[in-house]
Amino acid sequence: MMTRPTVLVTRRWPAAVEAVLSERYDTVLNTCDVPLSPAEIRRALKTFDAVLPTVTDRLDAEALDVPDARTRILANFGYGYAHICEPAARQRGLTVTNTPDNPSECTADFAMMLLLMAGRRACEGERNLRAGNWSRWCPDHLIGTRVSGKTLGIIGFGNAGQELARRAYHGFGMRIVVQDEERIDPAILEQVDATQAKDVDDLLPLCDFVSLHCAEARSNEPLIGARRLNLMKADAFLINTARGDLVDEAALVHALIFETIGGAALDVFVREPRINADLLNCDNLVLLPHLGGATRENREAMGFRVLENLSDFFDGRDPRDRVI
């Protein structure tokens, strides 16, 4: 009898996906959903043919330095995979896959929601009401900024950035300015009547809202630090659903406290789930716990996409979403 590959899922996944995984493979599920410790990750790499990690697992060079590892594939649940050390994975001959495309629509919906929440002061209003501080309607209570017709800058014009542009342009009549380090297809720009900025510095002063949709920072220098925050309009808003390390959080706190920008909304953080305490004290800041892709439909789609990658790998094909 052929032995089935052994598979470890490092976090709780949608039940429908876990059921199929368990049918196909000798699967160990993380039913208590506690992230694995570094020692448990190393043990997993010695024990399982496939490990299915996600953004909460630190697969750095030290964790991957397991001489007698059994694992041949890390099939990541999620698009971003910066938590997996690429050179170490290559050196160990590991195959790494991710789940592109699926989260883009959900993330774009979410970015649009954050943009509206920040601009219209939704969190401040909710906090106010729940605290029992709303005594009467008045015309100057929590005055926000109009969103329709304003200018939206999108940095990183890939899947999520393009989805956001469609929503903002068709739904809210916003003017779209984009910047991407790669060449952008002019036909895609045309669909949303977008103009392309020369670089990030060129884009920032033009925009009422700036939304980040690029990959994680590749250097120690965040994409948006103090200098670039100063290039934004004094009443503009910064939205980040991409990765926490793109924004210098201390510089953002400074900009929010001294009101050199209008406000911000963050779904991702430098050291999540730990949150810089100074961020918590900024009223003009919307904070959400990395929920951009958190819909039932999307989480299932992500899980089934991991399954496709595993089937490809164990059936001897090159996985569809191989990134390493």
Ligand SMILES: NC(=O)c1ccc[n+]([C@@H]2O[C@H](COP(=O)([O-])OP(=O)(O)OC[C@H]3O[C@@H](n4cnc5c(N)ncnc54)[C@H](O)[C@@H]3O)[C@@H](O)[C@H]2O)c1
């Ligand atoms: N908040 C969430 O839950 C959530 C969910 C899904 C994805 N994400 C994150 O959102 C980001 C975007 O996802 P996507 O699906 O659109 O990715 P994508 O690969 O389709 O698009 C990213 C785009 O950014 C561009 N880019 C990369 N670095 C850049 C830079 N420094 N300056 C300008 N452009 C740059 C790339 O050329 C590409 O066009 C990723 O970081 C991803 O991890 C977050």
Ligand SMILES: O=C(O)[C@H](O)CO
């Ligand atoms: O990149 C993604 O898919 C989400 O941020 C979860 O990791």
